[in-house]
Amino acid sequence: MTTGxxxxxxxxxxxxxxxxxxxxxxxxxxxxxxxxxxxxxxxxISENFIxxxxxxxRVLEHVAAHRPVVMHGVSLSIGSTDPLDRAYLKDLAxxxxxVKPAWISxxxxxxxxxxxxxxxxxxxxxxxxxxxHVADRVRAVQDILGRPLVIENPSSYLEFxxxxxxxxxxxxxxxxxxxxGLLLDCNNVHVSAFNHRLDPVAYIQALPADHIVxxxxxxxxxxxxxxxxxxxxxxxxxxxxxxALAQRHTGGVSTLLEWDAAIPPYDELLAELAxxxxxxxxxxxxxx
Amino acid sequence: MPEAAAPDLARIQAAFLQAVTRPAxxxxxxxxxxxxxxxxxxQRRLSLYARGYRARLLDSLRREFPTLCxxxxxxxxxxxxxSYIAACPPEGPSLxxxxxxxxxxxxxxxxxVAAGAAESIPAQLARLERAWSEALRAPGPxxxxxxxxxLLLHPAGRLxxxxxxxxxxxxxxxxPLVAAVAEGRAPTTPxxxxxxxxxARSGYRVGLHSLSxxxxxxxxxxxxxxxxxxxxxxxxxxxxxxxxxxxxxxxWTPLAVQAGLIIAD
Numbered sequence: 001m002t003t004g005x006x007x008x009x010x011x012x013x014x015x016x017x018x019x020x021x022x023x024x025x026x027x028x029x030x031x032x033x034x035x036x037x038x039x040x041x042x043x044x045i046s047e048n049f050i051x052x053x054x055x056x057x058r059v060l061e062h063v064a065a066h067r068p069v070v071m072h073g074v075s076l077s078i079g080s081t082d083p084l085d086r087a088y089l090k091d092l093a094x095x096x097x098x099v100k101p102a103w104i105s106x107x108x109x110x111x112x113x114x115x116x117x118x119x120x121x122x123x124x125x126x127x128x129x130x131x132x133h134v135a136d137r138v139r140a141v142q143d144i145l146g147r148p149l150v151i152e153n154p155s156s157y158l159e160f161x162x163x164x165x166x167x168x169x170x171x172x173x174x175x176x177x178x179x180x181g182l183l184l185d186c187n188n189v190h191v192s193a194f195n196h197r198l199d200p201v202a203y204i205q206a207l208p209a210d211h212i213v214x215x216x217x218x219x220x221x222x223x224x225x226x227x228x229x230x231x232x233x234x235x236x237x238x239x240x241x242x243x244a245l246a247q248r249h250t251g252g253v254s255t256l257l258e259w260d261a262a263i264p265p266y267d268e269l270l271a272e273l274a275x276x277x278x279x280x281x282x283x284x285x286x287x288x
Numbered sequence: 289m290p291e292a293a294a295p296d297l298a299r300i301q302a303a304f305l306q307a308v309t310r311p312a313x314x315x316x317x318x319x320x321x322x323x324x325x326x327x328x329x330x331q332r333r334l335s336l337y338a339r340g341y342r343a344r345l346l347d348s349l350r351r352e353f354p355t356l357c358x359x360x361x362x363x364x365x366x367x368x369x370x371s372y373i374a375a376c377p378p379e380g381p382s383l384x385x386x387x388x389x390x391x392x393x394x395x396x397x398x399x400x401v402a403a404g405a406a407e408s409i410p411a412q413l414a415r416l417e418r419a420w421s422e423a424l425r426a427p428g429p430x431x432x433x434x435x436x437x438x439l440l441l442h443p444a445g446r447l448x449x450x451x452x453x454x455x456x457x458x459x460x461x462x463x464p465l466v467a468a469v470a471e472g473r474a475p476t477t478p479x480x481x482x483x484x485x486x487x488a489r490s491g492y493r494v495g496l497h498s499l500s501x502x503x504x505x506x507x508x509x510x511x512x513x514x515x516x517x518x519x520x521x522x523x524x525x526x527x528x529x530x531x532x533x534x535x536x537x538x539x540w541t542p543l544a545v546q547a548g549l550i551i552a553d
Contacts, residue, residue: 055492075381158333
């Protein structure tokens with residue numbers, strides 16, 4: 001399905017084009033022969049399946065038997081000053097044992113401190129001390145999970161005055177220091193660049209291409225004076241050139257379309273994902 | 289900014305989380321002082337996170353307690369939920385845990401009233417809906433060997449309730465209300481009536497089952513730890529005539545197995 005696959009990065013494969021596995025499509029996937037699913041792979045939200053032994057677990061078992069699965073988390077809280085949540089990591093490792101994911105990812109963020117949890121991806125102060133702190137924790141998590149962790153750039157709505165470097169520099173140094181992978185969310189680059197008046201092209205070009213193993217696509221909400229990362233719209237026109245740039249920058253990596261609210265029928269998701277292929281082919285034609 | 293003058297990560301995170309989860313003028317002032325300049329005001333930027341926090345938790349509770357939300361209306365439900373979140377803020381990585389203490393919290397704020405008083409509806413309905421939510425996720429009867437149909441004729445055979453089965457004694461008949469909301473109809477006011485029920489899962493579908501006192505007592509005697517079917521009959525017999533109970537159970541246990549209420553131990 002996907003052309004121009006590149007060599008593995010960090011030993012991780014190029015999976016092709018995938019979709020987020022969401023409840024709304026469980027029935028369709030269980031009724032439809034896997035050969036007609038129309039995607040190369042699926043990404044799950046890890047927390048939706050940890051401790052779940054019901055229908056969702058049954059669907060995941062079926063899906064994982066027929067397609068590669070990636071575990072994408074929202075609760076690792078890699079930037080928090082709380083100790084690493086060992087119980088969560090144990091659960092994560094247990095889920096990985098069941099699912100055999102191609103890789104495990106989470107976000108450059110923190111979700112809480114002092115035992116409290118915001119269930120949000122809160123922004124990091126981008127300081128030298130924070131970088132050293134996050135790098136230590138990434139290394140610890142990689143040791144526990146026995147695999148490279150993949151870290152995603154988040155959407156953000158504010159920056160801290162204490163920050164000492166741009167986000168792309170923080171991520172790039174983190175990747176090169178720890179050997180972790182990067183999940184480049186083109187929508188998040190678009191959202192944060194709009195909110196903070198940054199240059200999204202410079203952001204992507206500054207990331208170390210050899211560490212990028214996956215790209216996210218999604219649609220934000222335009223709130224006038226800011227963009228909100230809602231994953232409830234088609235991918236906006238402004239994101240597609242960033243996606244093409246990301247594919248050019250990396251030479252081609254796995255693509256995943258996220259859609260988490262106002263989720264359309266499965267066929268509409270496939271149609272949206274197909275646009276990625278068109279943009280990629282356009283890029284390849286331009287290069288040729 | 290010199291390193292020595294920079295607020296450390298822990299202080300930034302504590303101040304910011306306070307502003308997001310407990311928005312108040314003093315916490316926002318402290319957090320605003322940490323932010324870099326932006327075309328958007330500090331208050332506006334902090335409010336995006338504070339509103340997102342509230343919206344996410346409210347949405348989680350509305351999804352877990354849809355019948356209570358439909359019965360009270362979303363405005364009243366949100367008042368309950370906001371107050372609960374302030375009293376019992378989320379801990380740990382699972383949003384599923386957020387609603388775990390909601391029924392007990394509702395009970396703690398209800399006035400001291402007689403059984404069957406309308407004031408006790410929210411706590412009892414929330415208890416039912418939490419059991420439903422847990423039944424959707426817990427290890428269930430699927431894939432577990434079913435007990436034999438004539439299990440009561442096998443004195444040594446042991447049974448247990450799967451983790452997906454919850455027994456409850458309620459002061460209201462919530463079944464018509466639950467059905468109405470599930471089918472998208474207008475909620476009906478639950479009738480005050482002592483009601484013994486079980487929430488159970490079968491084929492990954494969760495259902496609400498009305499029980500006689502004898503069947504309820506027998507299932508309670510079987511328990512999640514397990515027991516032999518006949519031992520459970522003996523223990524439950526105080527709730528009903530042993531002979532009548534046994535006769536009833538012989539006919540009913542195949543249906544109980546089919547409903548996922550019991551599995552082989």
